[in-house]
Amino acid sequence: MRALVLAPILLASTGLAAGPPVVVSQAGSGRTLSMTVYNVGRALVRDARPVTLPAGVCALEFQDIAERVMPQTVAIAGGDVSVLEQNYEYDLLSPQTLLAKYLGRDVTLVTEEPGTTAGTVVRREMKGRLLSIDNGTVWRIDGRIVSNPPYRELIFDQLPENLRERPTLVWLLSSGRAGERRLEATYLTGGLTWKADYVLTLDQAGDEGSLLGWVTLDNTSGASYPDATVQLVAGEVHLAPAPRGGPQPMMMAAKAAGAEMKEEAFAEYHLYTLERPTTVKDRQKKQVALLEAEGVKVSRRYVVESPQWWYLQPIGTQKQDVRVDVEFANRAANLLGMALPAGVVRLYQKDRRGTAQFVGEDRIEHTPKDEDVTVTMGNAFDIVAERRQTEYRKLADNLYEDAFEVTLRNHKDTPVTVDVRERIGGDWEMLANSHPFRKLSAAGVVFAVPVPANGQAVLTYKVRVRL
Numbered sequence: 001m002r003a004l005v006l007a008p009i010l011l012a013s014t015g016l017a018a019g020p021p022v023v024v025s026q027a028g029s030g031r032t033l034s035m036t037v038y039n040v041g042r043a044l045v046r047d048a049r050p051v052t053l054p055a056g057v058c059a060l061e062f063q064d065i066a067e068r069v070m071p072q073t074v075a076i077a078g079g080d081v082s083v084l085e086q087n088y089e090y091d092l093l094s095p096q097t098l099l100a101k102y103l104g105r106d107v108t109l110v111t112e113e114p115g116t117t118a119g120t121v122v123r124r125e126m127k128g129r130l131l132s133i134d135n136g137t138v139w140r141i142d143g144r145i146v147s148n149p150p151y152r153e154l155i156f157d158q159l160p161e162n163l164r165e166r167p168t169l170v171w172l173l174s175s176g177r178a179g180e181r182r183l184e185a186t187y188l189t190g191g192l193t194w195k196a197d198y199v200l201t202l203d204q205a206g207d208e209g210s211l212l213g214w215v216t217l218d219n220t221s222g223a224s225y226p227d228a229t230v231q232l233v234a235g236e237v238h239l240a241p242a243p244r245g246g247p248q249p250m251m252m253a254a255k256a257a258g259a260e261m262k263e264e265a266f267a268e269y270h271l272y273t274l275e276r277p278t279t280v281k282d283r284q285k286k287q288v289a290l291l292e293a294e295g296v297k298v299s300r301r302y303v304v305e306s307p308q309w310w311y312l313q314p315i316g317t318q319k320q321d322v323r324v325d326v327e328f329a330n331r332a333a334n335l336l337g338m339a340l341p342a343g344v345v346r347l348y349q350k351d352r353r354g355t356a357q358f359v360g361e362d363r364i365e366h367t368p369k370d371e372d373v374t375v376t377m378g379n380a381f382d383i384v385a386e387r388r389q390t391e392y393r394k395l396a397d398n399l400y401e402d403a404f405e406v407t408l409r410n411h412k413d414t415p416v417t418v419d420v421r422e423r424i425g426g427d428w429e430m431l432a433n434s435h436p437f438r439k440l441s442a443a444g445v446v447f448a449v450p451v452p453a454n455g456q457a458v459l460t461y462k463v464r465v466r467l
Helices: 095-101
Strands: 004-006 009-011 022-025 032-038 042-053 056-062 075-077 081-089 106-114 121-132 138-141 144-147 153-156 168-175 179-190 192-202 208-219 225-234 251-253 261-266 269-274 278-280 284-305 317-320 323-330 343-350 356-364 371-379 383-396 399-410 416-423 427-433 437-441 444-451 455-466
Touching (some): 032 192, 075 081, 192 323, 208 225, 343 371, 399 416, 399 444, 416 455
Parallel strands (some): 032 225
Antiparallel strands (some): 042 179, 056 168, 106 153, 138 144, 208 284, 284 323, 317 383, 343 356, 383 399, 399 455, 416 444, 427 455, 437 444
8 A cells, every 4th residue: 555644644545436437627838817906905816727627527627727716706607507506615634634534533653762872763654543633643543542642643544535736617517528628717816916016216407207006916825827828916805794793998008118017997996907918926926017108297395284273372472383285296298197906106316425324214005197196105203393372262152263474484494385374264254465365275275384494484363253
């Protein structure tokens, strides 16, 4: 009898259950793979293979699939075959599962002892009945109960039914004829996701830059996908909520030499297709170029935000941060114009030596073409904002009058314009203001305040608010 070694455990023979003939399909020549990966931790896998089937009923074992396959999503198509039954077998072969299957059965224990001659080993075999595997092993050997006996390895008479080396889809098929046909299995699997990352490198002046986009595929699905066609879907794909108590066509090329993705509108989402097959290994993170654009025009905005509910109480004098936002238009005229998946944008700017330095990062949401992208760089070092409440009057329980003075000091050698954004709320009326304002909404205004180089500007305004 031929023995199959499994770690320190031996299988003496493999038994096959009686039933219809079994056809085993493994990954091999003639197989084609394609996958559509969603940014919700799922992927749709299409696995097509040539399979030779006998006429009549047979069991097809479809191996080399993802360990995290969602069996309720599996479908098979191709040829003149009918699916009578479908099973997903995931009781995997391991020392522990093998021991569990042999509870109450006889196993051969192998020991090794030093021989009488130096350097030799004597191998001994003895039969034992396995009684328990909780916190060790308990055996009946030669009529006695033995706990945790020492052994070198174990030999099992046969491989228990339905215990497999890897997850396997098993179909009971009815075939109208014998011969080869091409069958395609499709299924959803967990453990595959992707995200976008961008690098925006600005020139020394900060007026123009290059935008590089990358897609990172993360595969923990328990399978590798050699030479697969890869597509990515960006958008908020809705997933059915888990039951209570359960576990929780217009094509546009990326604007660049070197970009490897084609983008298209698809349903209510956007689809990105890698133009060449690629291999995505299990437990691998793979990066693929999404876009590359040179000469992207950018602008810089300095922003001061008012505190929330500032008009309801005296606040005195406060220093405030001046936020720096970098903006660019996602338009063809700006050498872009493709839908940008959500992701992190990392900002670099070249110093006077031409060396790019990291200056900040921010997350952007899914951005269609012809929309603007705003990335927060950080807070300005050389621009200081100071807010002083010059008047506070509570005229009634729901009526307030406040006056403010916002002093902006610019220590740069170039003039800047600072947007002072005030959140007001309620029914408000501007009583006086030193600079014109623009309504952002019913509850907010913005003052665009020019500040000279190495100088300062003072914004003053008075407002009445009824809640």
